[in-house]
Amino acid sequence: MKMSDMSLFSMARQRMEWLGDRQAVLAQNIANADTPNYRPKDLKALNFERELQEVRQVNMRATAGNHLQGSVEKPDFRVEKLRGRDVYEMNPNENGVVLEEQMIKVSDTQMNYQLASNIYHKNMTMLRTAIGQSGR
Numbered sequence: 001m002k003m004s005d006m007s008l009f010s011m012a013r014q015r016m017e018w019l020g021d022r023q024a025v026l027a028q029n030i031a032n033a034d035t036p037n038y039r040p041k042d043l044k045a046l047n048f049e050r051e052l053q054e055v056r057q058v059n060m061r062a063t064a065g066n067h068l069q070g071s072v073e074k075p076d077f078r079v080e081k082l083r084g085r086d087v088y089e090m091n092p093n094e095n096g097v098v099l100e101e102q103m104i105k106v107s108d109t110q111m112n113y114q115l116a117s118n119i120y121h122k123n124m125t126m127l128r129t130a131i132g133q134s135g136r
Contacts, residue, residue, distance in 0.1 A: 012120040018046055019113040026106050029097050036093040040102065 022043045029040040 015116045033097045039096045
């Protein structure tokens, strides 16, 4: 079985790819901070509920009488629309890029990328430990 076929690794890799693409879009916004009539862009967020539905379900099997039967319940996620505006401020040249806002998004993206990377690395380490390999 390839690592990319495992759902946890696949989801972490997909998240890191999305965050890398978002970082490129935010960098483009910052680069165009003085371009007249430029509107900042952002990527559409991943739909976490859809991603959970696509993960294959794994059922537990009781091999002894004292084993507990596992049950999987669908979590109750509520999708709420955020009230906000696309452009917070406008420069005199009708540019909608607010550098402070873009830098906050860049920082948030960097932290989320580091989190996904750490999850990937820690699970790889646990998997190596489970199969009896140590080191890198």
